[in-house]
């Protein structure tokens with residue numbers, strides 16, 4: 133019943149928005165209880181001001197769209213190690229430390245550089261092959277976990293994505309994770325029609341991963357963006373550093389592994405994007421507009 137009601141609301145929304153031809157089907161993963169229309173109405177009247185919309189809204193994937201690191205990637209790495217008969221298991225605590233290295237292949241390499249490589253990988257070539265094979269296997273296992281619905285979307289993501297679609301704010305995802313993994317997660321958890329409205333920049337598409345700004349620079353160049361008008365949502369110090377190095381604004385939504393990190397460079401820090409229907413305490417486009425206004429005000433003073 134809820135799904136049908138929401139589809140009806142979206143059909144109305146879609147009739148108003150150019151280029152939004154068909155209603156977005158509600159993913160069965162979505163547990164939201166409030167329509168995007170209500171969020172839009174709340175945001176557009178917040179503070180009695182006409183909001184400044186971001187030129188684009190860019191999400192990090194892991195930790196922002198879903199809390200994937202602890203409950204998705206980590207178990208998938210461990211399963212891959214087991215399948216390859218490697219005596220290696222990353223605990224929740226150890227994986228938290230390993231996350232200081234961006235990228236799965238780089239993470240495995242850094243770990244074994246520190247504790248010693250498995251016997252099957254003595255030469256540089258063997259190590260390179262092992263890491264690539266494990267990464268492929270781990271990615272397949274992770275994708276299966278996503279498809280199986282083992283990793284839910286974080287609170288408020290769907291609400292904010294739908295608000296951006298309705299207000300025609302271009303959307304993107306910039307991630308150090310594998311492109312297929314990111315695409316799969318967005319498609320499975322948000323649906324094909326939302327995926328089609330998001331540009332995805334992921335994996336090895338750039339040489340230098342976060343905290344380097346390359347992935348955000350690529351999004352900027354590809355989408356023709358003024359970085360000062362873009363808002364990025366990240367969950368980690370690494371991601372925040374990358375976004376800021378690209379000259380973009382950054383709101384941090386903390387995730388399970390990142391709560392104690394240094395977010396002093398962030399434009400705003402929040403525990404989560406907020407429950408649907410609680411617009412006064414949720415992150416909306418009005419929240420992001422306020423960040424843009426503050427930046428413009430600081431630049432002119």
Ligand SMILES: [Mg+2]
Pocket residue numbers: 192193194195196366367368371
């Ligand atoms: Mg992240």
